[in-house]
Amino acid sequence: MTMRLPNFEYVAPATVDEAARLLSDPGRSSLIVGGGTDLFPKIKRRQAAPTTLVSLSGVDEMRGVRFDSAGNCVIGASTLLADLAVSHQVPPVMAIAAASIASPQIRNTATVGGNLCLDTRCNYIDMPETWREASGHCLKDGGEVCWVAPRGNRCWAINSSDLAPVAVALEGSVRLTSVHGERLIPVEDLYHDDGIACHTKSFEEILVELLLPSGGTRATYRKLRRRGSIDFPLLGVAASARFDEAGTCVSARMVIGAAAPAPVRATEAEEFLIGRQFTDEVIGEAAGIASGPVRPQDNTDTGSRYRKWMVPVLVGRALSDLVADDG
Numbered sequence: 001m002t003m004r005l006p007n008f009e010y011v012a013p014a015t016v017d018e019a020a021r022l023l024s025d026p027g028r029s030s031l032i033v034g035g036g037t038d039l040f041p042k043i044k045r046r047q048a049a050p051t052t053l054v055s056l057s058g059v060d061e062m063r064g065v066r067f068d069s070a071g072n073c074v075i076g077a078s079t080l081l082a083d084l085a086v087s088h089q090v091p092p093v094m095a096i097a098a099a100s101i102a103s104p105q106i107r108n109t110a111t112v113g114g115n116l117c118l119d120t121r122c123n124y125i126d127m128p129e130t131w132r133e134a135s136g137h138c139l140k141d142g143g144e145v146c147w148v149a150p151r152g153n154r155c156w157a158i159n160s161s162d163l164a165p166v167a168v169a170l171e172g173s174v175r176l177t178s179v180h181g182e183r184l185i186p187v188e189d190l191y192h193d194d195g196i197a198c199h200t201k202s203f204e205e206i207l208v209e210l211l212l213p214s215g216g217t218r219a220t221y222r223k224l225r226r227r228g229s230i231d232f233p234l235l236g237v238a239a240s241a242r243f244d245e246a247g248t249c250v251s252a253r254m255v256i257g258a259a260a261p262a263p264v265r266a267t268e269a270e271e272f273l274i275g276r277q278f279t280d281e282v283i284g285e286a287a288g289i290a291s292g293p294v295r296p297q298d299n300t301d302t303g304s305r306y307r308k309w310m311v312p313v314l315v316g317r318a319l320s321d322l323v324a325d326d327g
């Protein structure tokens, strides 16, 4: 089936302010485009119909990695995933997560901002218009039923970004800009547990940069997928922790990705880990606690039972990584 792009206006402003002005123009129905690796297929499948695409590729100030005066690692939202994957300036776990995304061709085009603002995905929506029509439009597609959980009244499309759980585990924040001003929010607060209204930012707000605090954190990312390349995560586990000199955990973050409409923090397991050393027994117990509330749905290319079963396995591997990492 050939899927062609419809006509639309494409504008490529040179500054964030100009992009913000274009996005606020009531005469246009605009969307932001980074690399377009997710958005263009969506437009081809008629899941989005903007009159205007505001490209950020010409905004130089949004590209590259720097450190601010507070020591934060600041990653411009238009930085390519390919550059992030080989960067020695960003925390290694960020580079590892970037390198796991899609394929080299896609990483050469895809951006950090596009990854963090990735729309939620589901088997019932990510298909051509005629197929969606034939199966009966789902909630996210303007219909009345969620085909994943027909008895419920909410959308379960999942957040499949690989960078999002890592950025949450690293206690990152994002700077958002629009004509109405600027705000800095924790990455965690960028997401809603709702497959339709999955981001808390308005369509006018540009994610300008990702800020990662520096210092003393060990971190890791484990990704479950069918093949070693190309595939979206079926599950992702990002974990970070700080330890005292005796090897006792003083703070921990554990974030489960690709299991719900937003990255999910395993807060009970995080609390359990504080004050403990990561022995095999502690890791096993924490993995059980972390997986309890995680309920993957049947909306990826493997069954939900397998993904649920893999949660403690991946959490256990991630926590073991933190022990193996000597800093």
Ligand SMILES: Cc1cc2nc3c(=O)[nH]c(=O)nc-3n(C[C@H](O)[C@H](O)[C@H](O)COP(=O)(O)OP(=O)(O)OC[C@H]3O[C@@H](n4cnc5c(N)ncnc54)[C@H](O)[C@@H]3O)c2cc1C
Pocket (backbone or CB within 6 Å): 031, 032, 033, 034, 035, 036, 037, 038, 039, 040, 041, 056, 077, 078, 081, 100, 101, 102, 103, 106, 109, 110, 111, 112, 113, 114, 115, 116, 117, 118, 119, 160, 161, 162, 163, 205, 206, 207, 208, 230, 231, 232, 233
């Ligand atoms: C075959 C294939 C495999 C893939 N595998 C993976 C994978 O393994 N892991 C993964 O995480 N992703 C995967 N992706 C999805 C996608 O390629 C990546 O998430 C990519 O990082 C998206 O970035 P982009 O710049 O191309 O985003 P775009 O497609 O340009 O945009 C995505 C969304 O973000 C919005 N947006 C973009 N930039 C900004 C910004 N600065 N501020 C606010 N909103 C913005 C757009 O409006 C759009 O809604 C895959 C895609 C394909 C086609």
